[in-house]
Amino acid sequence: MDTNRRRFFKRASFVAAATAAAPFVARSSGSDKAEAGQKPSRIIHIVSDGMSAGTLSCADQLSLITRGRGLTWMALCRREDARMGWMETRSLNSLVTDSAAAASSWGSGVRVNNGVINQTSKGVALKTLYELFGQAGWKRGLVTTAELTHATPAGFATAVSKRGMGTAIAKQYLERRIEVLLGGGGRHFEKDYRLDKRDLLAEFGSAGYRVMRTQSELSVASTGMPWLGVFTPGHLPYALDHVADAKLRADVPTLASMTAAALRRLGGEERFILQVEGARIDHACHNNDAAAALQDQIALDEAIDVCIQYQQQYPETLVVMTTDHGNANLGLNGVGDSYSDSTKALKRVADVKSSFAALYKPLKRRPAVDAPEVEKDDEEEKKKEAAKSNEQKDREAIQRKKDEENVATPTEIIELVRAATGYRMPYRKAEVLRMHFSNAGESLHDMRKADVCALGDVMANHLGIGFVGTVHTSDHVPVLALGPGAGKFAGFLKNTDIFHAYTSLAGIDFRNPEEPLVAAGPEAHQVERISEYLLA
Structure with missing residues (x-):
C-alpha cells in the first residue's frame, strides 16, 4: 500500500473529515489529472x-x-x-x-x-x-x-x-x-x-x-x-x-x-x-x-x-x-401570500424527530415488530389460504375489523403527531386522519385513500411538501x-x-x-410490498 493510501485510511475521523471538507468539491479536483x-x-x-x-x-x-x-x-x-x-x-x-x-x-x-x-x-x-x-x-x-x-x-x-x-x-x-x-x-x-x-x-x-x-x-x-x-x-x-x-x-x-x-x-x-x-x-x-x-x-x-x-x-x-x-x-409548494411562507415551511422539516414508520406504530396501536420471523413460500401460502374454511375466514375478517378500529383517538393522534413533528393539527383533521387509519377514509384519487397519504397530506399543511401518490x-x-x-x-x-x-x-x-419492448407483458409478480417500509 503506498504512502498516500496509508495516510488516507489512517485518519480515525475519516467520515467527519470528508463531510467537513465537502465545500471544496466545487473546485476542480485531482480527477482533472485523468x-x-x-x-x-x-x-x-x-x-x-x-x-x-x-x-x-x-x-x-x-x-x-x-x-x-x-x-x-x-x-x-x-x-x-x-x-x-x-x-x-x-x-x-x-x-x-x-x-x-x-x-x-x-x-x-x-x-x-x-x-x-x-x-x-x-x-x-x-x-x-x-x-x-x-x-x-x-x-x-x-x-x-x-x-x-x-x-x-x-x-x-x-x-x-x-x-x-x-x-x-x-x-x-x-x-x-x-x-x-x-x-x-x-x-x-x-x-x-x-x-x-x-x-x-x-x-x-x-x-x-x-x-x-x-x-x-x-x-x-x-x-x-x-x-x-x-x-x-x-x-x-x-x-x-x-x-x-x-x-x-x-x-x-x-x-x-x-x-x-x-x-x-x-x-x-x-x-x-x-x-x-x-x-x-x-x-x-x-x-x-x-x-x-x-x-x-x-x-x-x-x-x-x-x-x-x-x-x-x-x-x-x-x-x-x-x-x-x-x-x-x-415537491415544495407555494405557501402563503406570494408564496412567502414556503421557506418557513421547509425549515420546519429540521424539527421533525421521527419517521412515519416510527409514528405509525402508536397511531395504529400496533406492537413494534421488525419483520416476519419465518420466510414465506408464496405457493404454500396460496394453498393455505385456499384450504381455509369459511368459518376461519370469517373469524379473521372480524379480527381485522377490530384491528382497524383499534387506532388512536383524535386527541391521541394530535398529541402523537405534535410530539414527533412539532405540528399541532386541528381536531377535525385528526378525526379525518383516524378514519383513514381505520380504512374508512375516502379520496377522489383511489391511491390516496392510503393512510400514509392522509398523514402526508396533514403534514403538508405544516411542511409545505406534497406528493402525487405512493x-x-x-x-x-x-x-x-x-x-x-x-x-x-x-x-x-x-x-x-x-x-x-x-x-x-x-x-x-x-x-x-435482448427482448422487444412490450406494451403489456405477462402479469408481474408482486412488484413491491410497500407496507414493509412502515416496519422501521
Whole structure:
C-alpha cells in the first residue's frame, strides 16, 4: 500500500473529515489529472433510490438551512470536469419501472419485466455485471441502507424470478463470492428464518468471510478477507430514527460509515467496482414521509463526500451518481401570500424527530415488530389460504375489523403527531386522519385513500411538501459522472447504457440477449410490498 493510501485510511475521523471538507468539491479536483480516454481502475456507482427531481431540490435547500451549505451532489454539478446527463427508466413491460427491473437494466444491459431480477420473460438467467467483472479480476462491493437482498444491490449480482426471493439472493452472493456486502437484512442469512434452514452466516464464515453484526465490529475489521456485514434483521433505520436513538447510533453504522469502510477494504485492490445505495429515500417517498426522505438524501450526500474525498486522492476513480426511478414526486409548494411562507415551511422539516414508520406504530396501536420471523413460500401460502374454511375466514375478517378500529383517538393522534413533528393539527383533521387509519377514509384519487397519504397530506399543511401518490413514476432522472470515462454518461441515456458503459471501460466485450419492448407483458409478480417500509 503506498504512502498516500496509508495516510488516507489512517485518519480515525475519516467520515467527519470528508463531510467537513465537502465545500471544496466545487473546485476542480485531482480527477482533472485523468487524461481524455483514460479508463478507470476504480468505479463507484451511487444510487439515490426513488429520488425524484423535487427530492434532490428540496434536500439541497434543506441542507443549506441545516448544514450551512447545499448538497455536495449539486456542488459537483458546477465542476468543469463534471459530465451530466438524463436517463430514461422504463422496464421491459412498463413505462414505470420497479427497482428490480431498474437495477437489472444496469446489471445486465437489457430490460426485464417488473418484479424480476436479471431474467428474461422466459425465465432464462442473464449474465450479471458483477459476474463479468469478477471474471475479469475486479473486486466487487455492495453497500446499502436496505436489506442486502433488496432489489437494487441484488440487480448488480444475482438472477431470480421474483425480487422477493431474499434467501435465494443471499445464497447467490455466497456462490459468486461478492467481496464486500454491507447493509441490513440479516434474517435472510439466518437458519431460523430460512425455509431451507441453512445457516448462511456460518457458511459465509467458513468460506473465509469476516461476518459482522455491529458498527464496532466493522470499524476494526481486517482488510485481508471478504466482508459480510448485516447490522439489522430488516432494513437499516431511517436517518431520522437513527439520529434519535442512542442504541442505534452505537450499533448500526451510517451509510457514510459503511462507504468509508468499504473503500478501506477495497482500496488496497488493483481494481474494484462498488455500488452505494441510499435505499430508504425510496421507502420514505412510498410513505409520503417528506422529512424522512430528505434526511436520508442528506445522509446519502455524506456518503458522497466520502467518495469524492477518495477520488481526490485516487483520480483513476470514476464516480457516477444517479437514481433508478422517481417516486411520488415530492415537491415544495407555494405557501402563503406570494408564496412567502414556503421557506418557513421547509425549515420546519429540521424539527421533525421521527419517521412515519416510527409514528405509525402508536397511531395504529400496533406492537413494534421488525419483520416476519419465518420466510414465506408464496405457493404454500396460496394453498393455505385456499384450504381455509369459511368459518376461519370469517373469524379473521372480524379480527381485522377490530384491528382497524383499534387506532388512536383524535386527541391521541394530535398529541402523537405534535410530539414527533412539532405540528399541532386541528381536531377535525385528526378525526379525518383516524378514519383513514381505520380504512374508512375516502379520496377522489383511489391511491390516496392510503393512510400514509392522509398523514402526508396533514403534514403538508405544516411542511409545505406534497406528493402525487405512493408509487414510482416514469420520470427521466439525472446522471452525474466525474473521473475517467465520465463522458460516457453525458446526454440522454437509456438505463441499459450504464451496463454497457461500465463493461466498455473495463474492456469487457459481452451482451446479453435482448427482448422487444412490450406494451403489456405477462402479469408481474408482486412488484413491491410497500407496507414493509412502515416496519422501521
